Amino acid sequence: METHTITDSVEALEALYGSDTFGVKAMEKYLSKSAFSKMMLTVRKGGKLDTSIADEVAQAMKQWALSKGATHYTHWFHPLTDATAEKHDSFVEPDGKGGMICEFTGKNLIQAEPDASSFPSGGIRATFEARGYTAWDPTSPAFIKRTANTATLCIPTAFCSYTGEALDKKTPLLRSMAAVSRQATRLLNCFGVNPSYVDVNLGAEQEYFLVDRDLYQQRMDLIETGRTLFGCLPPKHQQMEDHYFGSIKERVLEFMNSVDHALWVLGVPAKTRHNEVAPGQFELAPLFEPNNVAVDHNVMIMDILQRQALKYNLVCLLHEKPYACVNGSGKHNNWSLSTPELGSLFSPGKTPHSNILFLTFLACVIQAVDRHAALLRASTAKAGNDHRLGAQEAPPAIISIFLGDDLTNIIEQIKHGGAKSSCSKTMMELGVDILPELPKDTTDRNRTSPFAFTGNKFEFRAVGSSQTCAWPMAVLNTMMAETLDEVATYLEPYAGKPEFNSVVSALLKDIVTRHDRVIFNGNGYSEEWVEEAARRGLPNIKSTPEALEILSSPAALELMEKYGVLSRAELLARKEIQVENYEKIIDIEAKTCLTMLQTIYLPAIAEQMTQICGTVAAIKAAGLTTGLKAAISKAESVGTLYDILPDKVAALEAAIASGSTADMCAAMESARETVDALEAIVDADLWPVPTYAQMLNIHSR
Secondary structure, three states: OOOOOHHHHHHHHHHHOOOOEEOHHHHHHHOOHHHHHHHHHHHHHOOOOOHHHHHHHHHHHHHHHHHOOOOEEEEEEOEOOOOOEOOEEEOEEEOOOOOEEEOOOHHHHHEEOOEOOOOOOOOOOOOOOOEEEEEEOOOOOEEEEEOOOOEEEEEEEEEEEOOOOEOEOHHHHHHHHHHHHHHHHHHHHHOOOOOOOOEEEEEEEEEEEEEEHHHHOOOHHHHHHOOOOOOOOOOOOOOOOOOOOOOOOHHHHHHHHHHHHHHHHOOOOEEEEEEOOOOOEEEEEEOOEEHHHHHHHHHHHHHHHHHHHHOOOEEEEOOOOOOOOOOOOEEEEEEEEEEOOOEEOOOOOOOOOOOHHHHHHHHHHHHHHHHOHHHHHHOOOOHHHHOOOOOOOOOOOEOOEEOOHHHHHHHHHHHOOOOOOOOOOOOOOOOHHHOOOOOOOOOOOOOOOOEEEOOOOEEEOOOEOOOOOHHHHHHHHHHHHHHHHHHHHHHHHHOOOOOHHHHHHHHHHHHHHHHHHHEOOOOOOOHHHHHHHHHHOOOEOOOHHHHHHHHHOHHHHHHHHHOOOOOHHHHHHHHHHHHHHHHHHHHHHHHHHHHHHHHHHHHHHHHHHHHHHHHHHHHHHOOOOOOHHHHHHHHHHHHHHHHHHHHHHHHHHHHHHHOOHHHHHHHHHHHHHHHHHHHOOOOHHHOOOOOHHHHOOOOOO
C-alpha cells in the first residue's frame, strides 16, 4: 500500500488550493510580464482594465482552461433571481478544411450577449426586447466548474440590458464598492493618510441544514418550497443544546470534507465547519476576501453544498426556516474597510480613546446605520427570512448596533465632552506609521444583535441563508459612502490646520449625539427591547411587503442615485421584482399546502378513521366492553379534527383565489395547526410523510 508523509500531504494540499482558478499564480505563468503587471493593477487596485491586453489574456485563459480539460466556456452571472446563470459555448471553431480549432478571443472574454428576455427586469425591458450583455469582472477570478464528465470555464461577469441598465446583483455591488472606496480615501486624506487603495472586505458565514435524501423525496413541501409546511416538534429537538459544536457524525464529516476540498480547488478559503444549534444544522465559514470575490465565492459555496450533499444521499436545505420551532439559518456578513498600509479601518488599537481615525470611522458607521436602518432591513427582505427575523433565534427585525461596554463608554464620553483614556496620556499623532497595534478582542459577542462590532469588523447577521450577499452589501456600502462623503466634505477645509483635531472632536460629538439611539448592547430578543426601541423611534419592520416599501422612498432613491449605484428606474425595478417574487413564493406555498391537504393528509386520516371504526365494530360484534371506551375516544379525537379540515381547505382555496398573500399565510398556518394536532394522535404507520423526529436526525449512513 502506498503511504504518504505529512510533508507530502501538506504539499499536495498546497498544490490543490486554487488549482481550478485562473488566479494570480496561473496568470503569472501564462501571461507575459507586461500583461501580468497590467492585470494586477486591475485585480489588486480596482483600476480600469487595459483592453490592449484582452486578446493575450483570452489566449492565456483558453490555454489554461484546455489544460484543465475544459471544452466550453460561459459568462457566469447573477441575474435578479435567486440563482446564477450561464450559457455555455464551446471553444471549437471550424478551420475551413473540414477540421476544427479551439478559439477564444479578447472579444469573447470581455463581452457576451445572452438572451435577456426571460430574466426579471421589473419593467425596465419589455418581454420582446431580448438583447442583454455580460461584461467580464476581471477582479473576480475565472474558474473551472466540474461534473463527473465535464469541465467548463466560468468567467464571472456583470449583466446589463441593451440600454445599459443593470439587470444583475453584481453591477450595483461593484458600483457601491467604488463609491465607498472613493469616499473613504477622501476621509483618510483629511488625516494625512494617502492609501494606495481602500478595499471592502467580506467574510460570509453560511448556515444550512442537511436531510436524508430518501426522506426529502417523500416531502412534497420540501421539494416545492424548501421548507416544511406541516410538522410538529419531537419530544427532543434542540432544547438540550447538545448539537451545537458537538461531535460531527462520520457521514456529515465526510460530506464536509468533500465540500472543503471542492472549495479549495476553486480558491475559496473555507476555514471553519461545525454543528449548529438545531439538529441537522451546520455552518461553513470562509476567511475574508474582497467584497465582490467573497460574494461570488459564497454563491459557489451554496452550489457546492447542494451538489456534494447528493453524493452522500443527503439534500442541503438553504431555506431560512426549513423546520418550524427550531432555529433557522442565516448568513453572517463580516464586513470591514481596509487599506494595505493600515489594515482594517475598524481596528481600535490598544487605546481606542485616542485613536481619532478609528473613532471617526466608527462614528460614520453609527450615523449610516441609524439614518438608513429601514433600508438595511429592506436589504434582507425575503419570504423565508420573515420566519426567522425576530423569532428568538436570530437578530430581531429592529436594526441596532452592538459595540460592547468599552466602546459604548467611549461614545458616552465623546457625547459628554470628550474621550479620556487612562491608557494614554496624550492624543496620538495622525501619521500612518504610528497607529497602535490591534488587541486580540475589544468586545464580547452579542448573537442577538443584527449589526455587531466584533473586534475589527462589523457582523451583519440579519441576511438570510438563501440570499446572495450582493444586495445587502451594496446597500451597506452605499450608506457608508454617503456618511464618509459628508464627513470628508466637512473636514477637508481644516485638513493640515492646527484646529483640525478640535474640529474632528466637535464633529464626532455631534454625530454620536444625534445617532447614538441605534446603539444597544442588551438582549435583542426581549420584549423590553421592543418597547425601548419604539421609544427611541427605531423602525420595527416585521414583514417583507412592509420592508420592500422602503425601496421606493425618497431617501432610498436619492441615496442610490447620488452615488451612482442604481438609477431610480433600476431601484424601482428591483422593488417590483422582489414584491413579485414574494407573491409567487407565497402562492406556491399555498397551492402546495392545498395539494398536500387534499391528496396526502385527508386520505391518510380517512384511513385512520376506517381502521378505528373497524376496531369499534369488531369489539361490539364480539360482545366485549373492554377496549370500547378507548377506541371510541380515539375515534372522537381524530374525527373532531377530521371534521375541521374541510373548512380549512375551503378557507385556503378562498385565500388563493383572492390573491391576498396575508390571507394565504393565515390560512396555511390555520391548516397547519389542525394537521400537526392530528400528527400527534394518528397511528405512526399511517402517517403519510416523514416526521421532524426522522428528518432532524441524520443517520451514519
